[in-house]
Amino acid sequence: MAAKTLTIDGKQISAFEGATVLQAAEEAGIPIPTLCHLDGVYDIGACRICLVEVEGVAKLLPACTTRVREGMEVRTDTERLRNYRRMILELLFAERNHVCAVCVSNGHCELQTLAYEHGMDHVRYEYRFPKWDLDVTHRLYGMDHNRCILCNRCVRACWHIEGAGTKNVAGRGARAHIISDLNQPWGDSESCTSCGKCVDACPTGALFKKGATAGEMAHNRAKLEFIVTAREKKQWIASE
């Protein structure tokens, strides 16, 4: 595989042809915030939190779906990017109903952590306060649409790590939401294997194990990593 040389934040690095800017940055130890990216499944560039500036390109580009090019100059941490990232986070909070104080994922939530990192001490946009329901028909797991950010990680984990294809997205725009099978109660789904990979993939408190109360739901990403490593590297090693 041919290598490409590029600079990220002024640092000269080389990356394999076909690598994404996110992979190249990760390799070089340069952190780029992500939300919809999940190791082991393909990227869809849905959340835009990983936006970067590329010299000579007017638009901001998502690092997770942009491939490296020879001589590319990437900036990952500018005033403009920080502003847009905070804006995106605030819009995510304003879009549904995030009541951290009573959320199962309080303290273990990727959305929350990013909000802190980006200095979000309040949301400047008007909250929409939409009406969404809870699906607690599954024997083991629950889904609270109020906390879903539509990152699609559960859908990709379900289709491409477990291979069940239970989780999908239905609806458009503000009414887009995660469904099970043909939009039926999760508990009635015939394709769901009850593996819980969607739950472990979820960055927020939208998917949770039943019985978890406020602050108790820490998602176990190590389980997904284990399977993905086994598949890609043929090594059965757990990271913890």
Next chain:
Amino acid sequence: MSFLDLDEWLVDLAAAVDVVYSPIMDIKEYPENVDVVLVEGAIANEDHVELMHRIRANTKVVVAFGDCAVTGNVTALRNPLGDPENVLQRAYKDAADIAPQYPAEKDIVPRLTPRVTPVHELVKVDLFLPGCPPPAPRIKLFLEQLLAGKGERLAGANIKFG
């Protein structure tokens, strides 16, 4: 309550400031020329709206204090249900065993606003201290900065919701 967790530092604080208004003080009218106010709770009824406008007009630095003031938090859980009538109906009529009726004494019980909003949706807020509740050490840090004349926005590890 979290405020009271400041323990003996409250004594130092009392020496540094004049407390001119609080819901638990015997002062009915919010005074004029106030330097700093810590507003707890969201805007949920018509009294809150009126008081909040008066507070803004008479105060230099308005601080939204705690998640309810900053986001609406649990008090805003009624918003997705729409008309406040639905909530009143559920709480005071459907759930009542005897003589179901709304608490609606004129000039005593204020009417609910159509939806609960964070303070900054109603008036300009200068500083935000989220947390449910904000822990005492963070309140202390925040107030010390204010007393030192540098009211700064919180950042990084000092921001925490829930």
